[in-house]
Amino acid sequence: MVALAETESSSLRVQQVSKSFPAPDDPLTRRQALRNISLSIAAGELVSLVGPSGCGKSTLLRLIAGLDLPDSGELLVGSDPINEPSAARGLVFQDPNLFPWLTVRRNIEAGLVARGVLREKRNEVHEFMQLVGLEAFADAYPHHLSGGMAQRVALARALINHPKVLLLDEPLGALDAFTRMRMQDEVLRLWENRRTTILLVTHDIDEAIYMSDRIMIMTQRPGRIDRTITNALARPRNRTSSEFLRLRAGILELLHFAGGSTSLSK
Amino acid sequence: MQLAVPVAALITFGIHLLLSKNAPPLETHSYMLLFWEIVGVSIVLAVAQIFWKALRQWMRHMWPIFTVAILLVGVWDVITSGFRLLPLPYFPGPAAVLRSLISDRALLLDSTWHSLLLLLSGYTLGVIVGLVSGVCIGWSSSVRYWGMPLLKVVGPIPATAWIPLAMVVSPSAIVSAAGLVALAVWFPVTMLTASGISNTRASYLDVARTLGAGRAYLIFRVAIPAAVPNIFIGLFMGLGASFLTLVVAESVGVKSGLGWYVSWAQGWAEYGKVFAALVIMAGFFSTLMTLLFKIRDRLLVWQKGIIKW
Numbered sequence: 001m002v003a004l005a006e007t008e009s010s011s012l013r014v015q016q017v018s019k020s021f022p023a024p025d026d027p028l029t030r031r032q033a034l035r036n037i038s039l040s041i042a043a044g045e046l047v048s049l050v051g052p053s054g055c056g057k058s059t060l061l062r063l064i065a066g067l068d069l070p071d072s073g074e075l076l077v078g079s080d081p082i083n084e085p086s087a088a089r090g091l092v093f094q095d096p097n098l099f100p101w102l103t104v105r106r107n108i109e110a111g112l113v114a115r116g117v118l119r120e121k122r123n124e125v126h127e128f129m130q131l132v133g134l135e136a137f138a139d140a141y142p143h144h145l146s147g148g149m150a151q152r153v154a155l156a157r158a159l160i161n162h163p164k165v166l167l168l169d170e171p172l173g174a175l176d177a178f179t180r181m182r183m184q185d186e187v188l189r190l191w192e193n194r195r196t197t198i199l200l201v202t203h204d205i206d207e208a209i210y211m212s213d214r215i216m217i218m219t220q221r222p223g224r225i226d227r228t229i230t231n232a233l234a235r236p237r238n239r240t241s242s243e244f245l246r247l248r249a250g251i252l253e254l255l256h257f258a259g260g261s262t263s264l265s266k
Numbered sequence: 267m268q269l270a271v272p273v274a275a276l277i278t279f280g281i282h283l284l285l286s287k288n289a290p291p292l293e294t295h296s297y298m299l300l301f302w303e304i305v306g307v308s309i310v311l312a313v314a315q316i317f318w319k320a321l322r323q324w325m326r327h328m329w330p331i332f333t334v335a336i337l338l339v340g341v342w343d344v345i346t347s348g349f350r351l352l353p354l355p356y357f358p359g360p361a362a363v364l365r366s367l368i369s370d371r372a373l374l375l376d377s378t379w380h381s382l383l384l385l386l387s388g389y390t391l392g393v394i395v396g397l398v399s400g401v402c403i404g405w406s407s408s409v410r411y412w413g414m415p416l417l418k419v420v421g422p423i424p425a426t427a428w429i430p431l432a433m434v435v436s437p438s439a440i441v442s443a444a445g446l447v448a449l450a451v452w453f454p455v456t457m458l459t460a461s462g463i464s465n466t467r468a469s470y471l472d473v474a475r476t477l478g479a480g481r482a483y484l485i486f487r488v489a490i491p492a493a494v495p496n497i498f499i500g501l502f503m504g505l506g507a508s509f510l511t512l513v514v515a516e517s518v519g520v521k522s523g524l525g526w527y528v529s530w531a532q533g534w535a536e537y538g539k540v541f542a543a544l545v546i547m548a549g550f551f552s553t554l555m556t557l558l559f560k561i562r563d564r565l566l567v568w569q570k571g572i573i574k575w
Contacts, residue, residue: 065476087478097469101491101568113487114479141568161478 009078010164010197012041017073019059032222033059039216039225044195048208048215056223057201061169065091077165087115090158094170096150098142104153105138111161128156148179159190168200184211205251209244210237217254227254268312268325270333275304278340282361285348289361296368297361358538366538367545374546380522381512384440388447389508393501396452400459405485417456425450425511433519443515450511451504458500462493495569498562505558509551
């Protein structure tokens with residue numbers, strides 16, 4: 001029962017959320033970034049959000065992180081409303097945003113220091129460095145790291161707080177194709193071990209299909225969720241299987257990038 | 267190559283022997299001792315570097331500069347004692363300056379000590395107040411609204427322009443001089459700290475907040491470390507301003523220190539002593555600058571490889 005309550009509390013719900021910003025060229029008018037967005041993610045689910053750039057994916061992620069507040073609507077983790085940032089909702093950006101003045105170890109510790117629990121949890125730091133395979137770089141400064149290593153540090157830094165929900169904003173978008181595929185497997189491994197609820201924003205359709213249980217497709221101006229596709233492909237997934245390719249073709253068609261004529265089997 | 271320094275020393279001293287037939291024998295004597303020391307030490311180093319690699323690298327880097335510096339002393343000797351191109355007694359030769367340096371060493375040492383005390387107390391005060399006001403202005407938009415106009419209007423006034431007022435207001439000249447040095451340091455430190463803090467990358471602050479950071483963490487562990495490169499620019503500018511203010515304040519009101527010594531020696535037309543004080547100031551100020559550079563290198567070790575110093 002306790003375990004059930006625990007997992008329940010890491011579900012995520014977004015209800016009728018709208019958000020607008022002042023237009024950059026004319027501060028008196030506001031531009032609608034999100035209109036009446038609703039979505040819900042079950043505890044332990046890995047869901048992707050795909051869509052063209054400027055469709056409000058990152059805005060939505062910032063609202064869920066609590067970095068911005070919506071104009072209207074409600075966001076909930078379990079039954080708790082989101083109204084400020086919290087260590088319970090980890091966020092990893094495309095730019096790893098490591099603190100350049102801290103070593104790898106101190107970057108990973110940052111969340112523990114910020115919450116004032118470093119003394120009790122210091123032993124976990126090594127565990128998380130091992131998890132992302134960076135023990136050898138513990139005392140290196142961020143500018144000595146490659147893009148993939150830096151993003152691993154960013155992941156470890158977010159995970160050390162044991163967040164209920166992990167928000168990933170195109171975390172692998174700046175990596176080369178090979179590193180990206182390897183990191184996708186690493187994120188999946190972390191997710192399968194920990195069963196953290198993950199919301200992954202990406203513009204890489206292959207990545208969305210390879211990784212997620214469900215794929216939400218957003219359209220722009222104002223941003224809203226156009227379609228949700230359940231991805232029932234068995235894990236581990238094969239990037240070249242015919243089912244994989246069929247799903248990919250269907251999503252491209254929905255986004256009007258297919259070119260030829262294909263159909264999505266629903 | 268390793269013998270360039272002793273050779274230069276011999277040349278420069280040879281020039282002096284040729285020129286100084288009617289110079290006081292005491293001057294020539296101490297000048298000669300100096301060059302024998304240079305020759306001796308540099309020959310010992312030239313031997314030692316054969317066995318010691320770090321010394322060899324240091325010498326390879328520094329020797330051209332030392333050689334040229336010693337030869338320039340010779341050129342100075344030629345211009346002053348040799349051809350008398352510059353009017354005496356305002357431009358004494360190097361041997362006369364060295365003699366003043368030696369004969370007045372007690373007073374020079376005492377003056378340097380007093381300058382150091384005054385400079386450090388004023389600089390420390392200015393840096394502390396500047397850091398606090400800079401962080402407040404950089405972090406809080408309401409403090410910025412009220413503080414920035416004040417900073418922009420009052421800050422650019424040269425600290426030395428306050429001397430007439432400072433003398434009236436303060437009970438002692440030393441206290442008012444320290445206050446003026448602090449004021450001179452405060453402005454650049456505040457300005458650069460404030461701009462460093464307010465230009466902290468928003469994404470660093472966002473990340474810290476999603477890691478559970480409160481305000482103290484955001485200020486002291488994100489904004490301030492991010493601003494440290496900027497803060498050091500302010501500290502360097504402040505150090506330069508503090509030298510200027512120190513020397514002016516000492517020569518106007520305070521009855522001690524190197525600035526006072528220069529104007530006192532000038533009053534007695536002892537220009538050898540004026541130059542001796544200038545030599546001490548050069549060493550004194552550049553040592554403090556170097557010290558600040560060392561502190562920066564230590565604190566900003568994380569920038570190594572990102573920017574060129």
